[in-house]
Amino acid sequence: MADMPRGVLYPRQHAPIVDTRTHPPGPRAAPFVEYYWHVRWRVAEPYETRVLAHPNVHLVFERPAPLVYGVDRNLFVRRLEGRGQVLGVRFRPGGFRPFVSGPVAELADRRVPAAEIFGPEAEEAGDRILAAPDSAAMAALAEAFLLPRLPAAADPQADQAAAIVERIMASPSLLRVDQVAASAGLSTRTLQRVFAEYVGASPKWVLRRARLHEAAARADAGTRVDWAALAVDLGYADQAHLIRDFTATVGTTPSRYARS
Numbered sequence: 001m002a003d004m005p006r007g008v009l010y011p012r013q014h015a016p017i018v019d020t021r022t023h024p025p026g027p028r029a030a031p032f033v034e035y036y037w038h039v040r041w042r043v044a045e046p047y048e049t050r051v052l053a054h055p056n057v058h059l060v061f062e063r064p065a066p067l068v069y070g071v072d073r074n075l076f077v078r079r080l081e082g083r084g085q086v087l088g089v090r091f092r093p094g095g096f097r098p099f100v101s102g103p104v105a106e107l108a109d110r111r112v113p114a115a116e117i118f119g120p121e122a123e124e125a126g127d128r129i130l131a132a133p134d135s136a137a138m139a140a141l142a143e144a145f146l147l148p149r150l151p152a153a154a155d156p157q158a159d160q161a162a163a164i165v166e167r168i169m170a171s172p173s174l175l176r177v178d179q180v181a182a183s184a185g186l187s188t189r190t191l192q193r194v195f196a197e198y199v200g201a202s203p204k205w206v207l208r209r210a211r212l213h214e215a216a217a218r219a220d221a222g223t224r225v226d227w228a229a230l231a232v233d234l235g236y237a238d239q240a241h242l243i244r245d246f247t248a249t250v251g252t253t254p255s256r257y258a259r260s
Helices: 114-118 121-130 135-149 156-170 177-184 188-199 203-220 227-233 239-250 254-259
Strands: 018-023 033-042 047-051 058-061 067-069 076-080 083-091 111-113
Touching: 018 135, 033 135, 058 114, 058 121, 058 135, 067 114, 083 121, 083 135, 111 114, 114 121, 121 135, 156 177, 156 188, 156 203, 177 188, 177 203, 188 203, 203 227, 203 239, 203 254, 227 239, 239 254
Parallel strands: none
Antiparallel strands: 018 033, 033 083, 047 076, 058 067, 058 083, 067 111
């Protein structure tokens, strides 16, 4: 059964031409990997898919070579042409930290050849993965590639970062960084340092992105949205602030997006 991840914009246009499936990690990989995702498309005319990305790093097996995608703090746009497919590994917030020598924030808004991080074996694995018969087999091969490269145990700070991000993304009514820090028993400065080291985006960005996800989801529901009331629910000073925030990232106003 196809899945439509939260954050994919214009889902009614997206669904008929893009098939997306997800697979959970096994118990050994679960502390590091959120899920594996497979996207297959077939388009008669070029199509740009647009995504409000989450605070996750992805390893993507694709042509011509696999890439590591840091947290995309803007709007992720990918042009699809003809027929194709990719298999991605969505790491938990903090889950990619063992694979890099510095803070995950150094990957933000970047696409890095996977071979630079995992060695040439990444490209060999990509050939095998993309030749597999179905998405479940592809996910299994991706996990087989990762397992010998995982550390023996998860980092407690990475687990803490993941838990904080999960709380923010599930609760768009969380409004301020100091609220998040207090709920985690951390100072604001320590929270910011943990997010730079493990997540790859600031707490303020994660809070803002959670609100934009909620606004887009309300628009996608197909029912009338009281934007002024939603702005209050999401902690904006007024409707104008919500409109400015949404437009700056998505490229159109919330009401126009909903109509489209």
